[in-house]
Amino acid sequence: MNIDNSTSLFPLSQLNFSRQIKGNETEIIISRYDDHFLVIATQIGTMGTMLYARKEEGVSINPTFNVSVIFGKRDEPMLIACARQLIEHLSLSGSSRPLVLSLGLKDHSAETLKGIVSAVIDNSTW
Amino acid sequence: MMDSEGLEKKIEELKLKEENGNVQTQAQGQLQIITFSELINDVSLHFQIIRFPKQIYVWIGYNTAKLGHMYAAATTRPNNMVSVTSILGGVSDNTGSGIAHRLVLKTGLNVILSCSIPKNSPMIETEAEKILIRKLISLGYTKSRLGATSL
Numbered sequence: 001m002n003i004d005n006s007t008s009l010f011p012l013s014q015l016n017f018s019r020q021i022k023g024n025e026t027e028i029i030i031s032r033y034d035d036h037f038l039v040i041a042t043q044i045g046t047m048g049t050m051l052y053a054r055k056e057e058g059v060s061i062n063p064t065f066n067v068s069v070i071f072g073k074r075d076e077p078m079l080i081a082c083a084r085q086l087i088e089h090l091s092l093s094g095s096s097r098p099l100v101l102s103l104g105l106k107d108h109s110a111e112t113l114k115g116i117v118s119a120v121i122d123n124s125t126w
Numbered sequence: 127m128m129d130s131e132g133l134e135k136k137i138e139e140l141k142l143k144e145e146n147g148n149v150q151t152q153a154q155g156q157l158q159i160i161t162f163s164e165l166i167n168d169v170s171l172h173f174q175i176i177r178f179p180k181q182i183y184v185w186i187g188y189n190t191a192k193l194g195h196m197y198a199a200a201t202t203r204p205n206n207m208v209s210v211t212s213i214l215g216g217v218s219d220n221t222g223s224g225i226a227h228r229l230v231l232k233t234g235l236n237v238i239l240s241c242s243i244p245k246n247s248p249m250i251e252t253e254a255e256k257i258l259i260r261k262l263i264s265l266g267y268t269k270s271r272l273g274a275t276s277l
Contacts, residue, residue: 018155027155027156042178
């Protein structure tokens with residue numbers, strides 16, 4: 001039995017748009033799974049470096065976050081900072097879901113990463 | 127009432143505003159996301175395929191929309207053999223790694239696969255792979271027999 005895609009039946013919700021960030025055309029996809037969020041931002045035709053960010057439930061009131069690179073460049077602190085900002089925003093919006101962030105970017109400047117963060121935050125309904 | 131000069135000035139002002147301000151025109155994404163579901167033996171298999179120019183992302187959901195285990199697979203130098211690695215979900219359960227491997231062979235692209243099929247379900251795994259390959263062929267994402275990657 002083939003149930004072809006009808007958005008009301010398919011269990012994932014997803015968002016797909018593109019934006020110019022520092023002159024580079026950036027494709028952004030936000031996918032909401034039952035237990036994760038997947039955010040892909042690409043300028044280079046591949047998913048690039050993948051990061052995993054999650055909130056850690058601790059004893060203190062302020063949550064702590066764990067961000068790590070799961071695939072790709074491990075020596076780019078700006079990518080980790082980007083994931084860190086997004087997971088914090090996610091947490092402040094009330095969600096405890098971990099985030100898988102995929103960044104395939106032409107440059108790793110602060111301006112680009114800020115652009116990515118604002119593009120995702122502007123469009124997400126966590 | 128505005129004369130043509132005044133109108134021109136207003137248009138210039140608007141253009142400047144657009145450049146200086148953060149007015150972002152948001153285009154519809156260029157990337158295609160294909161989603162579909164199939165019912166196999168009382169199990170709903172959900173598929174999400176995102177085709178990037180040089181890579182393909184696939185998610186296979188088993189009844190729910192859980193992300194599952196994630197694998198990265200690609201051909202590696204020097205002899206173009208396919209390598210698969212687990213990037214999320216631990217290494218004790220490698221359900222789906224075979225699918226990732228064969229997807230690279232079939233598409234000629236780098237593959238990121240997320241799969242939430244439970245372990246020890248080889249029948250479901252095989253069936254899911256069949257459905258997926260059939261869909262990829264119909265979308266034109268697989269390599270043609272001549273070896274070139276179709277776009």
